Amino acid sequence: MATTTQLEVETVSPSGARREASAPFTTPTAPRPGGKRRVAFGIMGVALAGLLAVGAHRWWLGRTHVSTDDAQVDGHIIPILPKVGGFVLSVRVTENQHVKAGDTLVVLDDRDYRVRLIQADADLAVALAGVSNRARVGQAEAQVEQAQANVAKAHADLDRLRPLAEQDIVSKQQLDATAASARAADAALASAEASLLAADARVGAMRAARDQAALNLSYTRIAAPAAGVVSKKSVEVGQLVSAGQPLMSVVPLDDVWLTANLKETQIQNVKAGDAVAFTVDAYPGTDFKGHVESLSPATGARFSLLPPDNATGNFTKVVQRVPVRIRPDAVDAAHPLRPGMSVTVTIATR
DSSP: OOEEEEEEEEEEOTOOOOOEEEEEEEOOOOOOOHHHHHHHHHHHHHHHHHHHHHHHHHHHHHHHEEEEEEEEEEEEEEEEOSSSSSSEEEEEEOTEEEEEEEEEEEEEOHHHHHHHHHHHHHHHHHHHHHHOOOHHHHHHHHHHHHHHHHHHHHHHHHHHHHHHHHHHSSSSSHHHHHHHHHHHHHHHHHHHHHHHHHHHOOOOOHHHHHHHHHHHHHHHEEEEESSSSSOOOOOOTTOOOTTTTTOOOEOOSSSSEEEEEEEETTTTTTOOOOEEEEETTTTTOOOEEEEEEEEEEOOOOGGGSSSSOOOSSSOOOOEEEEEEEEESSSSOSSOOTTTOOEEEEEOOOO
16 A cells, blocks of 8 residues: 655755745555455465375376386397308498398308308219119119029028928038028128119209208308397408308387396286386387286296305395386387487386
């Protein structure tokens, strides 16, 4: 509330006469203390209501959801290893390059393997020529037939002599000689049949050697086993590589999942198929959807290099973590999920 007072002002006219005039002046009055108090109480009430609303929301989410920021993106990291050794003729990819399944990554010097294939082809041709020689094959077949006839005669003679030997018509020595002749005939037949099959077996061995030489030649061109991004390339032109040596890795970005390490006290109601909402630290403000795919059969500590042994006397209880595998519902090309990224997941358990 303002108070108005009259102020007297003395003025001098041009003629030198003095004149007094009065003018109104308004003096402001301080507001009442009760108004400030009401404003403060109002602000405190709004803040308290907001805190209660946030607390109620978190309490409700705690009953129907579980959340953790101990989670990351996982995926396949496919090592590229040569099956044969040799000098590197060319490297056809660069670091972080996208490749398709079947694309050639590395080419090795194949001259040694071509020579071996030519030698294997020649050995196979010789073996096939031996089998196709009908005179040799006919001779082996005739030997088999002769051996079969000898076996039949020897066993027939033995069958005739046995009853005579039992009646002491022939001597025991004559019976033993006939039995030995029958066994010899059996062995001769087996040898003749083995000789007949040896040619076919040699052809099979030469064919297998030729196929192996062809495979080794094909291994000099190292191709991508799946579509993905090249990473950790460590091979250069002119390098001598050996079989099984790591050359690079291929990471398929279209086949990734999340691993959320939930506390053991959080997994009671978590099951496969539960809906999941998650955010990625690399893409703030972007929400992703997924679902629970499976739960680990053991805690993460059990798969560590040195699992804890609670049988010791220095036992301290620690809440364990259970890895939960989560599959994203869709692949977002604008926001690719790369293995190792940190995420925060929230699982709807009801």
